[in-house]
Amino acid sequence: MTYGWMLILIATIIGVLVFMIDSPTESVVFSSSNQTKLAIKGSTLDASGNVEVLIKNLTGGKIKVTSFYTGGDFAGGKLNGFESTVSSLVEIPAGGELFFTEINYVGLGSVDGTIAIEYTDFANLSQTAVISGKGSAAATAEPVSSCQILEAGKKYVLSQDISTTASSACITLIGDNVVLNCNGKKITGPGGSVSIFTSRGISANSAANFTISNCEVSDFGNDGIFLYQSPGSRITNVTASNNYRYGLFLYSCSDSILADSKMNNNGNSGLVVSNTVSSSGSFALINSEAKDNAFNGVMFFYLDNGSVMRNNEISGGLTHGSYFNQVTGTTISNNNIANSGMAGILLVNVTNTTLTGNTLTKIGVDDPNWAGIYIASGSGNKLNNNKSCGNNSVNDLYCTDLSVSSGSGNIATNVNCPGLETSSECP
Secondary structure, three states, rough: OHHHHHHHHHHHHHHHHHHHHHHOOOEEEEEEEOOOOEEEEEEEEOOEEEEEEEEEOOOOOOOOEEEEEOOOOOOOOEOOOOOOOOOOOOOEEOOOOEEEEEEOOOOOEEEEEEEEEEEEHHHHHOOEEEEEEEEEOOOOEEOOOOOOEOOOEEEEEEEOEEOOOOOOOEEEOOOOOOOOEOOEEEEEEEOOOOOOOOOEEEEEEOOOOOOOEEOOOEEEOOEEEEEEEEEOOOOEOOOOOOOOEEEEEEEEOOOEEEEOEEOOOOOEEEEEEOOOOOOOOOEEEEEOOOEOOOOOOEEEEEEEOOOOEEEOOOEEOOOOOEEEEEEEOOOOEEEEOOOOOOOOOEEEEEEEEEEEEEEEEEEOOOOOOOOEEOOOOEEEEEEOOOOOOOOOEEEEEEOOOEEEEEEEEEEEEOEEEEOOEEEEOOO
C-alpha cells in the first residue's frame, strides 16, 4: 500500500471514529402528531440522555404556546429558554421555531417519551400537538425495586411493582431535581386500615423542581402522593386511586403542573392543592380525571395569576366537582363535570377568574340548593360559553352581586346571576 493510500485510509478511520463519538443521536426516531402544522426540523438524544428537538411553526400564523409538558421517559425541559412554568406564554411567529432543550431521558434502555404542546393558533383556537421519541438508548437512571429514599439530582426508574405493609412513605424524595419514572409499575400500600395518617405511596418534603411520571399508586392509608413545600413539581401520567384520604395532596407547591393523570375512588378527594397566603403561586391541572371520590373531585386554595384547570373529566362525589377558594387570575376551561352531589364548580373569594367552555350536567344529586356553577363571593369574574343543563339543582348558574363582571354565550335555563347579561336556555 502506498503512503498516499495509507493516509487516506487513516483519515477515513479517524472520520468514522469521530462520527461515532460525536454523533449525538442514539437509535431514536422523533415524530410529530401533526407534521404539517408543527414540523420537526431536527432532534437529538445523546449518550448522556440529553434531548433536544427543533420544530418549525407551519400553521400559517402566529401561535401562543400556553403550556408544554414532557411525559413517558422524558422529563423537564425548556422552550426557547423558558421553563414549562404554568404562567409562561411563548409566542412563535409564522415560520418561527420552537427549540426544546434540557429535556432528560430517564430510562433503562428502551425509549418512549413525549412532549405535549398546548397552544392557541392564529384563529385563537386551542390546539394540541404531541412530539414522540421512540427507540433505544444507553440507560441513564438507577433501577428501583423496593421502597427507598431518592436523592437529590438523580434519576430513577421502577424496575418492578412494589408492595408494602409499612406505615410510612414507600418512596421519599429528598433534595431538589429528583426524577422518578415509575415506568408503568405499581406502588401498592397496606390499605386504609393500617396507620391511616402515616402511610403514603410517594412523599416529598422541601424538594423543588422534581418530576414524577408513569406511576400507579393505590391503597395507602393517607395519601397516594403527598408533596410538601415542593415548588416547580412536574407530575404526568399518574394514577392515584383507592387511597384512604386524598389521591394527591400538594401543600405549598407553587408553579407546578399535573397532567394526563387519574385520581379516582379515593376516600376523601381526588386532588387537593393548598398554597398559603405567603406562598401562593400558579398551578395547572390539564387533561386529567377525578371520578367517584367520596367528597370533592378537586380542591384549590390560594392560586395566583396564570393558574389553569383545563380539559378535565370530573364526576361523582358527595360534595363539589371542583372547589376554588382564595383564587385570582385563574382560567377554568373546557372541563366536563357531572353527577356532583352539590356544586359542579364552586368559587369562594375568587377574583378576576375566567370560566369558559365548561359543560356541567346532573349537578346537585345529593343537595339541590346549589348550581352547576356557583360563585359564592368574589369580583371581576367572567363566564363565557359554558353549558349547564340537565341538573337536579335549583339553579344552573348562580352568583352573588358583583361577583361577575361580564359573560356571554352561556347555555342554561335557571340563572340567578347579576352581571350575566346574556344566556340562552337549555335545549
